[in-house]
Amino acid sequence: xxxxQLIVPITGMTCANCVATIERVTAKxxxxxxxxxxxxxxxGTWTYDPAVLSQDQIVARIGDIxxxxxxxxxxxxxxGLHDETDARTLEKVLQKIDGILAASVSSVxxxxxxxxxxxxxxxxDLRRAVEAAGFxxxxxxxxxxxxxxxxxxxxxxxxxxxxxIVGIAFTLPLFVLSMLKDVAMxxxxxxxxxxxxxxxxxxxxxxxxxxxxxxxxxxxxDFYIGAWKALKxxxxxxxxxxxxxxxxxxxxxxxxxxxxxxxxxxFETAAVIITLIVLGKYLEAKAKGRTSEALKKLMGLRxxxxxxxxxxxxxxxxxxxxxxxxxxxxxxxxKIPVDxxxxxxxxxxxxxxxxxxxxxxxxxxxxxxxxxxxxKQGLLKFEATQIGKNTVLxxxxxxxxxxxxxxxxxxxxxxxVSAWFxxxxxxxxxLTFIGHMVLNPEGGFTLAMLAAVAVLVIACPCAMxxxxxxxxxxxxxxxxxxxVLFKSSTALERLGNVKVxxxxxxxxxxxxKPTVTDVVLNTAPLSGSAGDPLAMxxxxxxxxxxxxxxxxxxxxxxxxxxxxxxxxxxEPEGFRSITGRGVSAVVDGRRVLLGNLLxxxxxxxNLNGLTPAVERLQNxxxxxxxxxxxxxxxxxxxxxxxxxxxxxxxIAALHAQGIEVVMITGDNRQTAEAIxxxxxxxxxxxxxxxxxxxxNVKQLQSEGKIVAMVGDGINxxxxxxxxxxxxxxxxxxxxxIEAADVTLMSGDLRGLPKAIMLSRGTLRTIKQNLFWAFFYxxxxxxxxxxxxxxxxxxxxxxxxxxxxxVSNSLRLRGLKVxxxxxxxxxxxxxx
Numbered sequence: 001x002x003x004x005q006l007i008v009p010i011t012g013m014t015c016a017n018c019v020a021t022i023e024r025v026t027a028k029x030x031x032x033x034x035x036x037x038x039x040x041x042x043x044g045t046w047t048y049d050p051a052v053l054s055q056d057q058i059v060a061r062i063g064d065i066x067x068x069x070x071x072x073x074x075x076x077x078x079x080g081l082h083d084e085t086d087a088r089t090l091e092k093v094l095q096k097i098d099g100i101l102a103a104s105v106s107s108v109x110x111x112x113x114x115x116x117x118x119x120x121x122x123x124x125d126l127r128r129a130v131e132a133a134g135f136x137x138x139x140x141x142x143x144x145x146x147x148x149x150x151x152x153x154x155x156x157x158x159x160x161x162x163x164x165i166v167g168i169a170f171t172l173p174l175f176v177l178s179m180l181k182d183v184a185m186x187x188x189x190x191x192x193x194x195x196x197x198x199x200x201x202x203x204x205x206x207x208x209x210x211x212x213x214x215x216x217x218x219x220x221x222d223f224y225i226g227a228w229k230a231l232k233x234x235x236x237x238x239x240x241x242x243x244x245x246x247x248x249x250x251x252x253x254x255x256x257x258x259x260x261x262x263x264x265x266x267f268e269t270a271a272v273i274i275t276l277i278v279l280g281k282y283l284e285a286k287a288k289g290r291t292s293e294a295l296k297k298l299m300g301l302r303x304x305x306x307x308x309x310x311x312x313x314x315x316x317x318x319x320x321x322x323x324x325x326x327x328x329x330x331x332x333x334x335k336i337p338v339d340x341x342x343x344x345x346x347x348x349x350x351x352x353x354x355x356x357x358x359x360x361x362x363x364x365x366x367x368x369x370x371x372x373x374x375x376k377q378g379l380l381k382f383e384a385t386q387i388g389k390n391t392v393l394x395x396x397x398x399x400x401x402x403x404x405x406x407x408x409x410x411x412x413x414x415x416x417v418s419a420w421f422x423x424x425x426x427x428x429x430x431l432t433f434i435g436h437m438v439l440n441p442e443g444g445f446t447l448a449m450l451a452a453v454a455v456l457v458i459a460c461p462c463a464m465x466x467x468x469x470x471x472x473x474x475x476x477x478x479x480x481x482x483x484v485l486f487k488s489s490t491a492l493e494r495l496g497n498v499k500v501x502x503x504x505x506x507x508x509x510x511x512x513k514p515t516v517t518d519v520v521l522n523t524a525p526l527s528g529s530a531g532d533p534l535a536m537x538x539x540x541x542x543x544x545x546x547x548x549x550x551x552x553x554x555x556x557x558x559x560x561x562x563x564x565x566x567x568x569x570x571e572p573e574g575f576r577s578i579t580g581r582g583v584s585a586v587v588d589g590r591r592v593l594l595g596n597l598l599x600x601x602x603x604x605x606n607l608n609g610l611t612p613a614v615e616r617l618q619n620x621x622x623x624x625x626x627x628x629x630x631x632x633x634x635x636x637x638x639x640x641x642x643x644x645x646x647x648x649x650x651i652a653a654l655h656a657q658g659i660e661v662v663m664i665t666g667d668n669r670q671t672a673e674a675i676x677x678x679x680x681x682x683x684x685x686x687x688x689x690x691x692x693x694x695x696n697v698k699q700l701q702s703e704g705k706i707v708a709m710v711g712d713g714i715n716x717x718x719x720x721x722x723x724x725x726x727x728x729x730x731x732x733x734x735x736x737i738e739a740a741d742v743t744l745m746s747g748d749l750r751g752l753p754k755a756i757m758l759s760r761g762t763l764r765t766i767k768q769n770l771f772w773a774f775f776y777x778x779x780x781x782x783x784x785x786x787x788x789x790x791x792x793x794x795x796x797x798x799x800x801x802x803x804x805x806v807s808n809s810l811r812l813r814g815l816k817v818x819x820x821x822x823x824x825x826x827x828x829x830x831x
Contacts, residue, residue, distance in 0.1 A: 003033055004098060006046045006055050007119040007405070011068035011156055013039055014226055014281070016418035016465025017237035018067070025065050025233055029053060038405045039462075040288060040469030043119065045405050056101060059117075066229025071101060072151075074123055076112040080135040083107055093133045097121060112137070119401075124320025124388050157289075160282045167219040167275035171268070174211040178268035205257050205265060212267035216250050220274040236422035238461050242277055244426070245456035246270040248449060249791060264446065273457050273795040280799025284462070287806035288470065298397050298480055301353050301372040306337035309381075326384045330375045338371045339386035347378035354392060355483045355730065355746035396745075399485050403476040404469070408489035410766055411468035414773070418464050425459040425781065432785040443787075450791060454784035458794035459777060462802040467769035470809035475762030478812060483730070483745035484755040491741035493766075495725050496759035497706050501654055501752070502685075502697060502719070504711035505665035505672065506555060508729055508749065509679055510641035512712065514556050516542075516563035517622055518638035520613045541635045543567040545627055548585045548592050551575050556623060557583075559639050560594075578602075580666060580689040582625065593628040596668060598687075600626050600633065607633045621674035623667055646750040648679045653753035655680070660705075664688055664696060664719075690715035694722040710744075710752060727752065761815045769805045776801050 013019060019037045022044060027035040031052030037044040046058055059069050081087055087107040094103035094112065099120025105112045114126060130137035180195065198204050217224075223246075226239030250270035257265075307316050309327040319337050322328065327343065330336050336349070348360035351373045360376050363369055369382055371391045388394065407415075429452040436448035472489040479486055486492045506512050519538045546564025549557035551572060561569075572585035572592075581602065582595015593603055597614065600607065605628045607614070613636050617624040622638040651661050664685040665672050672686035685696050693711075697719045700707045709716070709723035717739040720726030728740030729747045744751035776797075784794050 002050070003047050004050050004055075006048065006058055006098070006117075007401070008044045008046070008059060008062065008117060009070035009119050010037065010042055010044050010062065011070055012222075012226070012229075013037075013042060013067060015039070015238035015462040016414065017230065017235060017422055017461055018226075019465060020415065020419055021230060021233050021235040021237070022062065022065060022067060024235075026058065026061055029058070029061060032058075036405065036407060038407075038469050039465045040473050041401075041404050042288075043401075043405050045402075055098065059101060065233055066225070070118070071115050072118045073113070073115050074126070076114065076123075076126060076130065077138040078105070078110045078112055078130065078135055079138070081105070081107045081110055086135070090130065090133050090135055093129060094126070097125070097129055100126075122320070122388070127320055128388065157285055160278065160285055163219045163222070164275070164278050164282050167215050167271070167278050170211050170215045170219075171271040171275040174208060174215075174271050175268045178208065178265070208265055208267045209253070209257060212250060212253075212271045215271040215274050216246065219278055220246060223274070223277075236426065238422070240422060241425060241456045241459055242273070244429075245453045245791065245795075246273045248453050248456075249273065252449060266450075269450075269453070269791050272792040273453075276792070276795040276799045277457070280801075280803055283799075283803045284466075284806055287803060287810060288466075290810055298353075298393065298400065298477075301335075302393060303335040303337040303372065307331075307334075308384075320388070322384055322387050324384055324387060328382055328384055330380045330382070332375055332377050332379065334375055336369050336371055336373050336375060336380075336382075338384045339391045340369055340382035340384045342367050342369060342380055342382045344381040345379050347380050348376045349380075350374040350376055354396070355748075396480060396485060399487055399743075400476050400480045403486045403488050403492065404473045406472075406488040406490065408468050408472060408493045408766070410493055410763070410770070411489075414464040414467055414770060417774075418461055421459070421461050421464070421777075425455065428781060428785060429453075429455040435785075436787065440787075447787060451785060451787040453791040454787075454789045454794040455781055457791055458780050458784045458789065458798050460773070460798045460801040463773035463776060463805045464770070466802055466805045466809075467773050468766050470806050471762050471765040471769060471812060474809050474812040475758055475765075478815065479755065479758050482751070482754060482758075484751055484758065485743040485745060486755075487741050487743075491725055492759050492762055494706070494759075495708065495727075495742060495756055496763045498659060498708040498725060498756065500660045500662060500700055500705045500707045502662045502664050502700065502707060502709045502723070503651075503681065503749070504693075504709075504716050504719075505663055505667065505675060506641060507712035508710050509647045509663060509675065509681075510643050512555065512641065514559040514623070514639045514641040516559055516637060517640045518617060518636070520610065520617075520636040520638070522608050522610055522633055522635050536629075536634050539567060541627055541637070543569060544587055544590075544592050544629065544634075545594055545625075545637055547587045548572050548575070548583055548594055551585075552577060552583055554583075556625070556639050560637060563637075579691075580687070590630050594625055594637075596623075596625060600628065603628070603631075605631060605633055610636055615670065618668055618670035619674055621671055621678060623671055643675065643678060644749060646748050650749035650752055651680050653750070654756075655682075657753060657756055659756070662700070664693055666690065691718070693719035697722045710749070712747075727755070758815065761812055765809055765812055769808055772804060772808070773801070 016039060019039050022037045023035045026032060026046065031049040033047040033049065035046050048058065062069055084107050087105040090112065091103055091105040094100055094114060099117045100114060101117065102115040103112060127137040223239045223242045226237065227243040230237040230240055249266040253265045253267045303319055305316055306319050306322045307314065307329045308322060309329065314329065322338050328337060328340060342363050342365050344365060346364045349363050349369060350360050351370060353372060354370055363380065372393045432455050433448045433452040436443060436451050440447065472492060475492055476486050503509050519541060521536055521538065521541065542564040546561045546567060547570040549560045550569055570587050572587050575583065575585040577583050578595065578599060581599035582593065584593045593599060593605065607626065610626065610633050614624045614626065617636065617638040622640040625637050625639065627634045627637060654661050661681045662683045662685060663672065663676050663681040666688055667686060669686040672684050676684045688696055693716065697707055697709050706724045708725040708727055709719045710727040710729065711720055712729035720728065720739040725742060726740040727742045727744065730743050730745035742755055744755070780797060783789055
């Protein structure tokens with residue numbers, strides 16, 4: 001079954017119960033495989049079967065539940081439409097694109113009006129789709145996809161601010177008038193004459209009602225709507241609690257006004273409850289906006305225009321109009337607009353915004369460049385190879401968004417509690433009222449009511465809903481800033497619990513660019529297959545080795561072929577690669593073997609005194625390969641891979657974090673032990689065949705250890721998938737990166753302890769948030785039930801609770817994992 005994913009920006013959610021309602025209702029739709037809604041990012045992600053369900057139906061269902069969807073609209077001017085048939089053809093093309101909710105094309109106005117989800121598609125995608133259909137689109141009128149969601153959020157934020165201003169404008173005088181009257185009555189203090197006359201005026205109580213009513217029904221309107229939505233879907237959320245608490249105080253106050261009973265007025269209580277909670281929501285929204293600042297910075301790195309050469313003419317065009325194959329010109333100091341390959345020029349490029357590495361990287365013809373990086377010095381011309389959503393920056397943004405939208409395992413407890421939290425609070429409030437009426441009859445109905453209201457408004461399901469996602473948003477965003485990409489919040493959580501890290505040697509600990517360091521000839525007399533003496537020189541040995549290795553894909557083969565350049569390499573016949581051993585072929589009529597000692601033993605080749613040379617080279621951390629010609633050992637070629645500059649420091653940092661470091665390699669044990677000693681790993685798994693790496697990881701897991709595997713090659717992919725956390729080096733293969741849970745973009749192993757520190761910091765923050773959310777409710781609800789808190793204080797505490805959780809998550813932005821230094825215990829690593 002083929003499934004699709006739909007990402008929807010949602011408005012109108014107030015607490016964890018809103019999240020649970022949307023997930024529960026949409027999950028019941030036929031064709032929905034998974035529903036995941038995030039309160040902090042205010043987005044929902046649905047995996048669905050397009051054969052059963054359409055994206056329009058999912059969006060419509062969200063609206064039916066009572067929540068909004070932040071969509072974008074654009075009018076695209078078109079060229080090339082000849083008649084209504086063309087218009088209908090293009091309309092059908094646009095309507096088939098994932099993320100487009102509605103599209104209408106007019107051949108009269110030559111425009112296409114498109115409504116779309118900015119989380120799924122952008123204007124550049126629309127224009128490219130139009131061009132693919134044989135027409136041309138010009139930059140449209142309307143917000144870009146990056147701005148559209150922000151505009152919707154900003155509109156909601158302004159709405160919250162308006163509510164707050166109106167609430168304060170009416171609540172402040174109502175509160176002051178009420179408090180002055182209470183103070184004067186309790187202390188018998190004289191009041192100014194004008195106030196005295198006001199309080200004696202029979203209509204003064206109606207003034208209180210007039211001040212409270214706009215707060216109750218305008219400022220509090222969203223709470224009533226939210227409560228109705230929840231109850232309609234057989235759920236209860238924060239809005240239900242606020243509406244119940246404020247409405248009881250508001251409507252109870254009309255009794256004395258209508259002469260039904262004599263009692264105190266509580267209009268100010270109702271108004272203060274609503275205004276304080278709106279203030280809390282306003283501050284929460286402001287703080288939540290800051291949790292995604294890192295992602296906004298990433299999006300802001302994108303260039304807006306590009307300078308290209310098309311048909312021999314240099315043009316400056318919108319970045320969305322760049323096509324694959326265009327020649328792009330980048331002058332010194334300019335941003336590289338899209339990904340590509342340099343065809344002309346030489347320069348240093350600042351890639352720190354992508355990799356986290358502060359040192360510029362030299363680029364010349366044949367080198368890859370990445371969009372959003374900065375050309376520092378020379379003029380570069382490059383061919384565009386990836387544009388739009390296929391660029392590295394776009395993929396990074398997508399990964400971060402996916403991680404922020406996913407749910408960490410630790411969040412399950414909060415979700416389970418949230419499911420019954422609001423009904424439980426309503427029951428507690430009812431029991432509080434009954435208890436006060438029975439056990440404290442002297443306090444009467446009024447005190448019982450106030451205690452019940454305090455219970456209703458102090459309960460805060462929002463804090464539980466925000467505890468995990470806000471920390472995940474900040475943590476993943478900060479990781480992206482420093483070149484560490486987490487594919488999911490599960491990976492972010494698990495990495496902090498890792499006890500063993502398995503490092504692949506080649507390309508992870510070492511540079512992965514081996515070179516030939518030694519050539520040792522066999523001084524014993526040799527003879528060819530015809531019995532003729534075979535006088536072997538260094539060049540001849542390298543020529544035979546290069547001839548056989550030029551068709552091999554092994555990383556060491558390239559080093560030998562490069563060393564043999566300048567020799568006239570022959571075409572090998574009958575080439576055969578022996579996994580974990582070496583290669584064999586016929587070159588110039590002679591049978592040639594090149595490989596390790598295992599291959600020589602298998603083929604019963606006499607080393608003719610070369611054993612000491614092989615052992616010496618292996619002890620020097622070099623890979624020694626024996627070349628045999630017609631059954632006789634002709635010499636040894638040693639290849640060494642340089643250890644990366646930061647590997648030793650990174651491993652020391654992992655040790656400081658209490659992590660065991662294991663190196664895994666296919667090299668012989670002597671070579672592996674020599675490298676292990678050089679960098680300080682704890683354990684070596686040597687002579688491991690590529691297909692056995694995953695089995696070795698599984699063996700470590702069977703010891704009860706949480707294992708992370710770090711690799712960069714195709715043969716590392718199974719081990720990365722087997723590990724509890726798979727970590728790919730960003731300079732490695734696409735297959736390894738796809739199989740991994742975490743990617744270190746720079747290729748520098750020092751990014752790993754940074755990632756672990758960030759994971760542990762995020763997990764610690766989540767636990768603090770959850771502790772606060774549960775502690776707050778467990779302690780203060782009973783306090784309110786005992787009548788020790790007036791409703792206004794309860795509302796203030798409730799407003800503060802969620803703000804505290806978001807603010808605590810924002811503290812992660814100050815975690816020291818900068819480019820310059822990594823502080824781990826007492827160890828400082830410089831980049």
